[in-house]
Structures are given as structure tokens and as C-alpha cells.
Amino acid sequence: MGVPVRRFDAVIVGGGGAGLRAALQLSESGLKTAVLSKVFPTRSHTVAAQGGISASLGNVQEDHWEWHMYDTVKGSDWLGDQDAIEYMCRKAPEAVIELEHFGMPFDRLENGKIYQRPFGGHTQHNGKTPVQRACAAADRTGHAMLHTLYQRNVRANTQFFVEWMALDLIRDADGDVVGVTALEMETGEIYIFHAKAVLFATGGAGRIYSASTNAFINTGDGLGMAVRAGLPLEDMEFWQFHPTGVAGAGVLITEGVRGEGGILLNADGERFMERYAPNLKDLAPRDFVSRSMELEVLEGRGCGPHKDYVLLKLDHLGPDIINQRLPGIREIAIKFAGVDPIKDPIPVIPTCHYMMGGIPTNWRGEVVMPKGGDPESRVNGFYAAGECACASVHGANRLGTNSLLDLVVFGKSAGDHMIDYIRGEMPDWKPLPADAAGPSLARIARLDNQTGGEDVAEVRAAMQRTVQSRAGVFRNAANMALGVEEIAAVAERAKFTQIKDKSKVFNTARTEALELDNLIEIAVATLVAADGRKESRGAHAHDDFPHRDDENWMKHSLFFGEGRRMEYKPVHTRPLTVDYIPPKERTF
Known part of the structure; x- marks a missing residue:
């Protein structure tokens, strides 16, 4: 019996803020849209965002999107792409007002306008004085946003597949993305989701560290799937x-x-x-x-x-x-x-x-990769948004409250460009490759048949100890070199993990083993990329290279799983319409 196939115009993996915003755009346009989520959408990690969403509304003090852009570029330590940063900051007021019109319950000022609070790195006049820019719903802003977007999607008839885990990306002979395989967690059955376009909005991967604010579901599934499909990860040294x-x-x-x-x-x-x-x-x-x-x-x-x-x-x-x-x-x-x-x-x-790094995208949400010397070659049918994507608006260090903004701005942008692609370039489904589900079935078979290996929890703990001790707040060459060796050894151990429970029905042990496959890819990428960057920039504080080196290292890193090799590409320094913001020392 073959693997069952479900067919949708668009498939979105991840039911957090970015996935829901993109789904809303697609569903309201009349496209048949599916959202796959490991948890009920309102339990996605966006719900944990507390402080606010940034937008230069100027409700409390004078503010302008250009100042927001400057703060974001400076916050990124000049590793952010200035075209994407301009797009996000220009769109921010519109995005927040749209959420307000959707019914998001922001706190209010006495005059009835949205309340805005100060936040780290938010300033007037390009760094001169602090400004109140963070639009807040008490200290539960992400919770309010997620419930608002979910309700709008219910209204738009988005089809949700709750407690489903995507396993692998399906690419055809041309390299185009034509769907994903997924596990129905309740039954343990494997399905193919055949799509004209796929968007990953799977969130971060903070669970590679032993001490993390991330939910246990944040296992970087989208990034693991991208690496296994032959795609690179960008700027993974920056956490x-x-x-x-x-x-x-x-x-x-x-x-x-x-x-x-x-x-x-x-x-x-x-x-x-x-x-x-x-x-x-x-x-x-x-x-x-x-x-x-x-x-x-x-x-x-x-x-x-x-x-x-x-x-x-x-x-x-x-x-x-x-x-x-x-x-x-x-x-x-x-x-x-x-x-x-x-x-x-x-x-x-x-x-x-x-996680500042992720799957390389542009401001349209299109996944891009180096090809023939062109760093902007699009992977047809593949999009990413939110924390799993690297647009790159956060560069080497994210400015607080830009994460929720990233979700809605690039979720909507990706949705818009998916609509254009589906209706313009992809009027019908491309055929699936003959062995579309083969890699996923092989992974499941390995878990079911493996004996004598280590327990998943033991290997996961070893990975987390390695990453925590070798790629923390402060780093040095000797420590990271050891980390690269240690994580390679842990990755070998992960190939032979076993699960004692061989049942299929809602088997959390199997799910955790599949998540470990993804976590290991990201842990390796993080340590290899960190070991390769010989400077200090943003969140990458290197004791042996204590200064930022714009001449040699103002460039994005690209990690490829095959051969665990690194490539680099230039930062997009040209904004869309305004002048380039040149680098200078970050002082506060």
C-alpha cells in the first residue's frame, strides 16, 4: 500500500505567528491552504512573547520608521540586510494597525491610542535618546497576537492539521519544492502533502542549549528538513x-x-x-x-x-x-x-x-541559495518566514520586539508572493518524484528496527551540554574547536539512537527521536559556523578576535550539511529607497 497523498495549493508548516499570518493571506485569496502544527496553533511558541511589537506609531513620543531602521541596523551590528530591514520598518505601522483592526487587544493610552513602552535599543534621532516604540498588550503581547490571528484563520476557513509533524521536504528533479512528508502523531501514519508552494514557519531551535527560554517544541524542524534537502543555513553562529x-x-x-x-x-x-x-x-x-x-x-x-x-x-x-x-x-x-x-x-x-540565523530568504519570503555565483537564486515553490528564516533583518543581534514584527511583516509578504507564484507560475501541481516518501520512511524504519543504541534523551543531553559549554555568551578558538569535534561525535551517536516503545499511536518517544535528527543538524551548524567566524560581532563575542572586522567579515555565513562545509555571501548593504547606513562603533 502506497503512502496517502493530500493535495493543497499551499502547505504551511508551523502554526505560530508567521505561519498564521501567511495562511490568512492565502486563505482569504481563495487558495486551498493547509497548516501543519505539532501543537494546537495557540500553543505555538509565539504565545510566550511578552514585551511588545515595535512600530514607529509615535503615540507617546515623536518617532519615524527611519529611526527604527537605524536602530535595527545598529542592533544587528551591521550584519543585517538593509533592503529587508527597510521593508520591515516601513511596514511596521501598517502591520500593527492591521492587527488592531483584526481585534488584537492592545493596551491603551488615555487618549485611546495604542500604548507604547520603551525597549532596549529603541531610540530617537539615530541613537541619541530612548523612545517608546514597543506596542504592548500588558506582558502577554504574543498571546494576544496568536489568538487574534488564529481566530481570523478560522473565519477564513484555513484547514488545520493539529498534532502533525512534518518530516522531510520533497524536491523534484529540477530542485523545485513540491510538498512535504508528515507524521500524524495520533496514529503514527505517514502522509504526503502535495503542494504548489510550501512555507516553513517552524520557529527557532533554542533546545540545542541546555539553558533556554524556548519551549520544548522548538527543535528547529524546518532547518533540519532544509539541510537534509541540500539547502544551506545562514548565520547559525549568532544566538x-x-x-x-x-x-x-x-x-x-x-x-x-x-x-x-x-x-x-x-x-x-x-x-x-x-x-x-x-x-x-x-x-x-x-x-x-x-x-x-x-x-x-x-x-x-x-x-x-x-x-x-x-x-x-x-x-x-x-x-x-x-x-x-x-x-x-x-x-x-x-x-x-x-x-x-x-x-x-x-x-x-x-x-x-x-536564533538570528536560519533558512536564507529575501524580503519576499522566497528561499534563496548560492547558484552559479548568484546568491539570490530562488528555490521555486519554497518560502520561509519567522524565526526559522534569515531575511536577514536581525543580523548578528536582534533588537527586542522586532521578532513579533518579523512574523507578521514577512508572513504577509511571503503569503502575497506565494499567491503570485501559485496563480502566475504554478497553475497546476508539478508531479511528485517516484520515491517522494522514501527518505522519511527510511528514517522511521531505522527507529523501529534499531537495537542496542543509546536512548534519545542521553544523546540529546550530551548535545545540549556541548553547545552550552562551547558556544555560550563568550567564546574562544580553543573551546569552539573542541566543540566542533565533540558535536561531530555526538552526531555519530545520534545515528544509532533507539526507542524502546515501538508502537505507532501517539508515540512521543518516536517524535523526540525525529526531533533529535533536526536538533543535531542545527547544533553542528552552530559550532562549525561559530568556529569559522574570526571576529566579534553582535552575539558572537570571540575572546581571540575581540573586535568587529568589517573588511574581512561583513558577510553572511552559509553552512551546508553535506561535508559540513562553509560558504559566505555579502551583506545586502543597499536599502530599497533610502541611503545606506554606514558602519560605526556600537556604543550606548
Whole structure:
């Protein structure tokens, strides 16, 4: 009996913010659209975003999209593509107002306009003074966005396949994408989803680290599928560590706490960010604040019995502000840190939070790859948006609240260009290759038949220990070289993992083993790319090369799984309509 085939105009893998925004565009245009999601869409990791979505609405203070663009370019440490950054920042006000019209319950100012709070790296006049740009729904902005977009998709008759896991990308002899294979988790059955166009919106892969704010579902499935299909991953050395994860738990404490006036203190009770960033202080960009916190700990000014964290103080804001603007944060602090922030500070440490790299795309959401010397060759029928994609608007360091903006701006852009492609270039389905499901069936068969191998959890833990110790906030050549060797050994062990439960029906052990296949690809890419970049830029702080090297390293890295080789391509320095923003030293 062959593998069953389901046919759709567009298939979207991932039910978070980017996937739902793209699906809405496609469904409302009348195209038959399927969304595959490992969890119910409103449980996607977008729901965990707290602080806000950035847009230069100017509701509180004067603001302009050009200032937003400058902050984003500077925040990226000049590794972001300025055409994509301009597109995102120009579209931001329109995207937020559209969400408002969809019914997203933003907090309000007294005049009825959307409330905006300060956030790290958000400034007026190109870095001169802080500005309130983050549009917020208390400290549950992602939750509000996800529910809003899901409801609109229900209205638009988007077809959801909930608790389905995509396994592999299907490419034909021309290299065009014609569908995906997927596992129905409830039954364990494999299906082919035949499509005119496929979009990956599978989110991040923070679970390659042992300490992460990411949900357990963030296993980089889209990236793993892309590597196995012969496509590169871009800028995988750049992982953002959020300054404020709850010490010992890794749960996120939004930057919005500092936006509302919270401050970081060391063991001496000193507001130490005044020394590192005298202008923006606690609201400097995340890579900068994380390194400052690590230095405080390394130099012996950490707090607690082991002097291994700092304190986030917000009791001076008063109960009214905390309960109105930060109710979820108070709940998290009580549950995970055992402190009530109305009375006591929260113990925090930098924690892996966001993946700046991903599947290479342009601002249209089209997946691109080097081909004959042209870095902008499109992979027909394949799109990506959100954290799994690298447009690249975040470069070497993402500016806070640009992640939710990235989702809706590029989710919509990808949806629009998928519509053009499907209706213009792809009026009918291209035929599936003869062995379309072969690679996926082989992976499942390996798991079902493997005996004598290690348990998936053991290998996953070894991977996480390696990545955490070799590619953390501070890096050096010797440590990363060891990391490359160690992760290669772990990758070999992963080939022989076994699962004890051989049943097919809702087998979480099988799902975790398939997720490990993806995590290993990303862990290898991260360490190989980090070992290759001989400079410090954004989140990649290299002790042996402590300075940014624009002459040799203002370029994107591309990791190819076959041979674990690296290639590089230039940064897109030319914006769409405005002047190029030239590099300069990042000071705050």
C-alpha cells in the first residue's frame, strides 16, 4: 500500500505567528491552504512573547520608521540586510494597525491610542535618546497576537492539521519544492502533502542549549528538513542570549520590565549598567546587556550563595504598575523564582533565547541559495518566514520586539508572493518524484528496527551540554574547536539512537527521536559556523578576535550539511529607497 497523498495549493508548516499570518493571506485569496502544527496553533511558541511589537506609531513620543531602521541596523551590528530591514520598518505601522483592526487587544493610552513602552535599543534621532516604540498588550503581547490571528484563520476557513509533524521536504528533479512528508502523531501514519508552494514557519531551535527560554517544541524542524534537502543555513553562529532568564529555571522575564523602569543590580547593590552603557543603561541591546551581566558574575559581583546571577529590581515601580503592566511577570517570579517582585528583586541570568540565523530568504519570503555565483537564486515553490528564516533583518543581534514584527511583516509578504507564484507560475501541481516518501520512511524504519543504541534523551543531553559549554555568551578558538569535534561525535551517536516503545499511536518517544535528527543538524551548524567566524560581532563575542572586522567579515555565513562545509555571501548593504547606513562603533 502506497503512502496517502493530500493535495493543497499551499502547505504551511508551523502554526505560530508567521505561519498564521501567511495562511490568512492565502486563505482569504481563495487558495486551498493547509497548516501543519505539532501543537494546537495557540500553543505555538509565539504565545510566550511578552514585551511588545515595535512600530514607529509615535503615540507617546515623536518617532519615524527611519529611526527604527537605524536602530535595527545598529542592533544587528551591521550584519543585517538593509533592503529587508527597510521593508520591515516601513511596514511596521501598517502591520500593527492591521492587527488592531483584526481585534488584537492592545493596551491603551488615555487618549485611546495604542500604548507604547520603551525597549532596549529603541531610540530617537539615530541613537541619541530612548523612545517608546514597543506596542504592548500588558506582558502577554504574543498571546494576544496568536489568538487574534488564529481566530481570523478560522473565519477564513484555513484547514488545520493539529498534532502533525512534518518530516522531510520533497524536491523534484529540477530542485523545485513540491510538498512535504508528515507524521500524524495520533496514529503514527505517514502522509504526503502535495503542494504548489510550501512555507516553513517552524520557529527557532533554542533546545540545542541546555539553558533556554524556548519551549520544548522548538527543535528547529524546518532547518533540519532544509539541510537534509541540500539547502544551506545562514548565520547559525549568532544566538541571542536574553539578559533576564529566571536563574535556575530559564523562564523568560521580558525586557518590558526594564522598559517600565526595572533596573539590574549586582551584589553591591550597584546599578552596574550605568558603567557599561551610560546613555541607554539597562535598555542597551540584549547582546550588550548579557555580556555586561556575565562580566559582573565573572569579576565576583554576582549574587546568591554561588555568586552566579544578578538581580532585577522592580519593587520601586509600585504594585499598581506591576499588576497593570506586568501581571504575568509577577506570576512567573512567584512560581519559578519564589519571590514576589512587589517586595523583592528577581534573580536573573542570560539565557539562550533567539536564533538570528536560519533558512536564507529575501524580503519576499522566497528561499534563496548560492547558484552559479548568484546568491539570490530562488528555490521555486519554497518560502520561509519567522524565526526559522534569515531575511536577514536581525543580523548578528536582534533588537527586542522586532521578532513579533518579523512574523507578521514577512508572513504577509511571503503569503502575497506565494499567491503570485501559485496563480502566475504554478497553475497546476508539478508531479511528485517516484520515491517522494522514501527518505522519511527510511528514517522511521531505522527507529523501529534499531537495537542496542543509546536512548534519545542521553544523546540529546550530551548535545545540549556541548553547545552550552562551547558556544555560550563568550567564546574562544580553543573551546569552539573542541566543540566542533565533540558535536561531530555526538552526531555519530545520534545515528544509532533507539526507542524502546515501538508502537505507532501517539508515540512521543518516536517524535523526540525525529526531533533529535533536526536538533543535531542545527547544533553542528552552530559550532562549525561559530568556529569559522574570526571576529566579534553582535552575539558572537570571540575572546581571540575581540573586535568587529568589517573588511574581512561583513558577510553572511552559509553552512551546508553535506561535508559540513562553509560558504559566505555579502551583506545586502543597499536599502530599497533610502541611503545606506554606514558602519560605526556600537556604543550606548
